[in-house]
Amino acid sequence: MDRTTFDIVVVGGGAAGLRAAIAAAEVDPSLSIAVASKVYPMRSHTVSAEGGTAAVLRDYDSFDLHAFDTIKGSDYLADQDAVEFFVQKCPEEIIQLEHWGCPWSRDPDGRVSQRAFGGMSVKRTVFAADKVGFHILHTLFQTTMKYENLHRLDEWFVTSLILDGAAVGGVVAMDLRRGELGRITSKAVILATGGCGRVYEFTTNGFIKTGDGMALAYRAGVPLKDMEFVQFHPTALPGTGILITEAARGEGGYLINKDGERFLKRYIPEKMELGPRDILSRSIMTEIKEGRAFKGPYGDYVGLDLRHLGEETINKKLPMVRELAEKYVGIDPVRELVPVRPGQHYIMGGVHTNVRGETILAGLYAVGEAACVSINGANRLGSNSLSECLVFGAAAGRAAAAYVRKKGWPDGAAGREALKREEARIFDGLLARERGTPTLAELRTEVQQLMERHVGIRRSEAGLEGVSARLLRLREAIGRVGLADKDPVYNTELTAVLELDFMLEVATAIAFSALARRESRGAHSRTDFPKRDDEKYLQHTLAYRTDGAPRIEYLPVTITRWQPAARVY
Amino acid sequence: MPPRPYPWKRRRGWWLRNPHYLLFQAREVGGILTAIVGLILLYQVIQLQAGPDAYSAFLTIAFSPPMLGLMTVLLAFVLVHAVTWFMLLGKAQPIQLTAKPMSWRKVFAINLILWALVSIGVLYLIFGGP
Amino acid sequence: MAAKQVVFRVQRYRPDKRPRPYYQDYRIRYTDDMVVLDGLNVIKDAVDPTLTFRWSCRMGICGSCGANINGKPRLTCGTFIKDVVGPQVIVDPMPNFPILKDLVVDFDDFLDKLEETRPYLVRSKPKPLSDGEYRQTPAEVEAYRQYSMCINCMLCYAACPVYGASGHFLGPAALALAYRYIRDSRDRGGEERLARLSTKSGIWECTFVGECSVVCPKAVDPAGAIQNLKVLASMRTMRKLLMPKAVSR
Numbered sequence: 001m002d003r004t005t006f007d008i009v010v011v012g013g014g015a016a017g018l019r020a021a022i023a024a025a026e027v028d029p030s031l032s033i034a035v036a037s038k039v040y041p042m043r044s045h046t047v048s049a050e051g052g053t054a055a056v057l058r059d060y061d062s063f064d065l066h067a068f069d070t071i072k073g074s075d076y077l078a079d080q081d082a083v084e085f086f087v088q089k090c091p092e093e094i095i096q097l098e099h100w101g102c103p104w105s106r107d108p109d110g111r112v113s114q115r116a117f118g119g120m121s122v123k124r125t126v127f128a129a130d131k132v133g134f135h136i137l138h139t140l141f142q143t144t145m146k147y148e149n150l151h152r153l154d155e156w157f158v159t160s161l162i163l164d165g166a167a168v169g170g171v172v173a174m175d176l177r178r179g180e181l182g183r184i185t186s187k188a189v190i191l192a193t194g195g196c197g198r199v200y201e202f203t204t205n206g207f208i209k210t211g212d213g214m215a216l217a218y219r220a221g222v223p224l225k226d227m228e229f230v231q232f233h234p235t236a237l238p239g240t241g242i243l244i245t246e247a248a249r250g251e252g253g254y255l256i257n258k259d260g261e262r263f264l265k266r267y268i269p270e271k272m273e274l275g276p277r278d279i280l281s282r283s284i285m286t287e288i289k290e291g292r293a294f295k296g297p298y299g300d301y302v303g304l305d306l307r308h309l310g311e312e313t314i315n316k317k318l319p320m321v322r323e324l325a326e327k328y329v330g331i332d333p334v335r336e337l338v339p340v341r342p343g344q345h346y347i348m349g350g351v352h353t354n355v356r357g358e359t360i361l362a363g364l365y366a367v368g369e370a371a372c373v374s375i376n377g378a379n380r381l382g383s384n385s386l387s388e389c390l391v392f393g394a395a396a397g398r399a400a401a402a403y404v405r406k407k408g409w410p411d412g413a414a415g416r417e418a419l420k421r422e423e424a425r426i427f428d429g430l431l432a433r434e435r436g437t438p439t440l441a442e443l444r445t446e447v448q449q450l451m452e453r454h455v456g457i458r459r460s461e462a463g464l465e466g467v468s469a470r471l472l473r474l475r476e477a478i479g480r481v482g483l484a485d486k487d488p489v490y491n492t493e494l495t496a497v498l499e500l501d502f503m504l505e506v507a508t509a510i511a512f513s514a515l516a517r518r519e520s521r522g523a524h525s526r527t528d529f530p531k532r533d534d535e536k537y538l539q540h541t542l543a544y545r546t547d548g549a550p551r552i553e554y555l556p557v558t559i560t561r562w563q564p565a566a567r568v569y
Numbered sequence: 570m571p572p573r574p575y576p577w578k579r580r581r582g583w584w585l586r587n588p589h590y591l592l593f594q595a596r597e598v599g600g601i602l603t604a605i606v607g608l609i610l611l612y613q614v615i616q617l618q619a620g621p622d623a624y625s626a627f628l629t630i631a632f633s634p635p636m637l638g639l640m641t642v643l644l645a646f647v648l649v650h651a652v653t654w655f656m657l658l659g660k661a662q663p664i665q666l667t668a669k670p671m672s673w674r675k676v677f678a679i680n681l682i683l684w685a686l687v688s689i690g691v692l693y694l695i696f697g698g699p
Numbered sequence: 700m701a702a703k704q705v706v707f708r709v710q711r712y713r714p715d716k717r718p719r720p721y722y723q724d725y726r727i728r729y730t731d732d733m734v735v736l737d738g739l740n741v742i743k744d745a746v747d748p749t750l751t752f753r754w755s756c757r758m759g760i761c762g763s764c765g766a767n768i769n770g771k772p773r774l775t776c777g778t779f780i781k782d783v784v785g786p787q788v789i790v791d792p793m794p795n796f797p798i799l800k801d802l803v804v805d806f807d808d809f810l811d812k813l814e815e816t817r818p819y820l821v822r823s824k825p826k827p828l829s830d831g832e833y834r835q836t837p838a839e840v841e842a843y844r845q846y847s848m849c850i851n852c853m854l855c856y857a858a859c860p861v862y863g864a865s866g867h868f869l870g871p872a873a874l875a876l877a878y879r880y881i882r883d884s885r886d887r888g889g890e891e892r893l894a895r896l897s898t899k900s901g902i903w904e905c906t907f908v909g910e911c912s913v914v915c916p917k918a919v920d921p922a923g924a925i926q927n928l929k930v931l932a933s934m935r936t937m938r939k940l941l942m943p944k945a946v947s948r
Contacts, residue, residue: 043761098832101820110834142818206755441744485749487715489572490800493748573714574797593908661926
């Protein structure tokens with residue numbers, strides 16, 4: 001890639017990033033848009049999403065209902081103006097994807113099908129068998145090939161933002177292929193790097209989900225919002241953490257404990273298996289704690305019962321569930337229970353933005369799981385995330401395009417300075433250090449185990465205090481991690497250390513935000529503060545980076561038409 | 570230091586390392602050899618037309634041990650070529666009589682049966698028929 | 700689960716150290732539920748951090764982790780060690796591609812070729828979004844669904860001896876994806892796509908070895924797609940010869 005100056009750089013090539021890039025490219029063919037991703041875009045973690053993407057498409061549904069489901073699901077922490085905007089834009093995104101070729105599953109009359117999903121009052125989840133993320137991502141990726149002004153920087157690892165005065169001026173990135181750092185000058189940067197599940201030990205997330213964009217923004221002075229709200233998906237395969245989609249329950253699957261009981265009737269009898277994820281995950285953990293779960297080599301688990309759905313339905317609607325269960329746990333869901341337990345899956349928190357994806361830093365945008373608008377509040381409903389990527393990806397792409405049309409080019413000096421700094425930090429510093437103690441793997445494992453134990457489904461003051469202090473010390477310890485691989489070309493040991501560096505920033509924000517929130521709401525559950533406290537905490541947590549503990553501030557939630565009520569299903 | 574991708578080089582005898590590749594090579598070579606068998610048969614017909622002397626001279630050579638050996642090898646390749654051809658037919662299915670393409674095994678089986686029937690018919694004509 | 704031992708013989712390529720690829724042996728412990736990727740990660744984390752390979756989802760959907768395992772192109776995340784213990788497990792980078800480092804290969808050639816096949820819905824006048832979706836029955840979706848399952852893992856290119864011999868061959872995945880769009884009832888670009896595909900570097904370079912379909916982890920059957928394209932292209936040519944003035948779809 002010869003040119004390194006673009007109007008807009010999108011960091012991350014998943015659904016949100018590609019949607020933003022396409023939206024910007026469509027605004028004006030004379031704008032140049034680059035998608036810089038540390039992996040080829042079709043490897044982005046969007047690809048593993050299975051269940052579906054929500055939108056109001058039918059007469060039995062309404063924007064108000066989708067908005068209410070989302071707001072209630074968020075335990076009233078979602079910004080209602082953002083949710084209202086979101087639900088209105090979802091349908092056109094579904095149709096746009098369909099026009100671009102996305103193979104949505106269909107009703108016999110040829111219309112796009114919708115299925116039931118957790119927390120949704122009606123069937124509004126559009127799906128593509130059980131591989132919705134795969135199809136959305138490949139449709140978007142193949143569609144990007146239509147645009148001449150859309151360029152790809154594949155396997156470019158962004159290491160830092162360039163700040164040009166009070167605005168963003170591009171990014172510094174390592175071209176993994178050549179082993180060189182380069183600066184990509186741009187008028188606007190859209191962060192679409194996804195979540196940070198790999199800070200946890202047991203996660204559905206792929207290896208690449210290390211919170212890179214969140215850390216980049218955090219280091220540039222942008223606050224991370226609502227980081228304590230981490231979603232644990234009720235049904236992950238024990239051991240590997242591979243996701244078994246909510247659609248299995250959407251199609252009618254049951255959750256059974258070791259006594260053969262559909263135990264959710266004791267927790268959420270109205271919704272049962274289609275309750276929201278935070279309630280289900282906590283219920284399963286309670287069953288495990290109280291000894292009613294099955295015992296296994298990878299921890300206790302409950303059973304997902306799909307037997308009554310029949311082989312035909314499973315093969316047609318849940319083929320990948322069957323493949324994954326057979327392959328990775330040797331179970332045929334047609335005849336046996338699938339072992340599942342809750343695993344980290346998504347983070348509601350992220351870079352603080354408004355509905356246009358704008359952050360407090362001029363020219364810097366964030367979209368997708370990396371961002372927090374917030375429409376998911378304290379708990380996300382399944383199938384809202386992909387819709388979020390599409391809606392806000394498009395919105396931010398258009399907003400960024402409008403912004404850059406009026407903006408001048410950044411000063412080159414800031415970029416050159418930033419590049420020099422990064423070269424010193426990475427080549428003279430990190431690459432030159434010898435591998436010693438702790439090793440990269442040891443440090444990473446310690447972080448993951450700390451987060452798993454103390455910042456998981458159930459949290460307490462003592463645990464959070466301990467982990468917060470420990471993480472601050474570990475953030476120093478990474479300065480001692482060295483490399484055995486001294487060749488800068490395609491150095492995955494180097495990128496792993498850079499990723500761990502980002503992970504430590506993000507983990508610190510999560511732990512301290514959780515410590516500060518002394519209530520239980522949505523996915524954040526405190527054993528010492530088990531009730532929701534709207535008086536003190538109907539606010540978003542903002543974590544600002546310092547060299548010590550993050551500075552925590554609060555931002556009121558925007559309420560429009562739905563007054564917070566008790567969240568009962 | 571600049572990257573130095575290592576160009577991929579194909580090793581000699583690549584087709585011996587995988588039974589599928591070996592079958593493929595046999596099939597392709599079998600095409601040429603089938604053509605040669607065709608030419609031999611053509612030559613046989615020409616000799617037949619040239620008269621009983623020419624034809625018996627041909628038969629003498631044809632039934633000599635080296636020629637028998639050669640024909641066995643050639644016919645083996647013809648067989649491989651024919652069978653693999655029928656296996657491939659199921660994959661392309663240019664003429665579809667059913668709504669969805671049939672599984673290639675069904676097409677393969679049907680064609681083998683038809684081939685067998687035609688062969689039996691021909692044998693009957695040669696040895697039994699009018 | 701009892702732990703057993705295995706030797707991973709991995710091909711390294713470290714141009715900063717040695718000009719040519721070489722093998723390195725690693726002895727590790729494994730259990731029956733470990734896949735080859737888990738073995739590689741054990742090596743990278745605890746034995747040799749310089750070992751370089753791609754991976755991400757570990758569930759066979761992202762397509763990152765293709766490699767040759769005991770001579771066959773497979774996904775390392777989908778191959779259980781117990782199934783390939785020989786007693787060694789020999790891991791090479793996917794053949795037919797230039798090697799960047801260790802098991803990482805350069806497959807940009809595929810992405811360039813994919814672009815040439817115009818892998819998106821082509822319509823002269825797209826419907827406005829307000830008109831809703833293009834209607835497509837479940838049977839019409841089924842017509843191309845299988846070919847849309849390609850995860851771009853490149854195992855088919857690694858398995859194709861024609862791609863290995865001829866640099867200009869478009870290759871199995873690119874052709875299967877082109878076929879996916881041609882079979883999509885919403886697409887109107889069949890004519891222009893076939894013009895590109897029905898060339899010496901396109902479908903006619905394929906000699907139907909069929910190995911691509913054997914190794915495909917998603918049962919896309921690119922070999923079948925290519926042969927069907929040959930039929931389509933031939934019929935298109937016949938139609939043009941016999942009915943030159945007819946307008947095709």
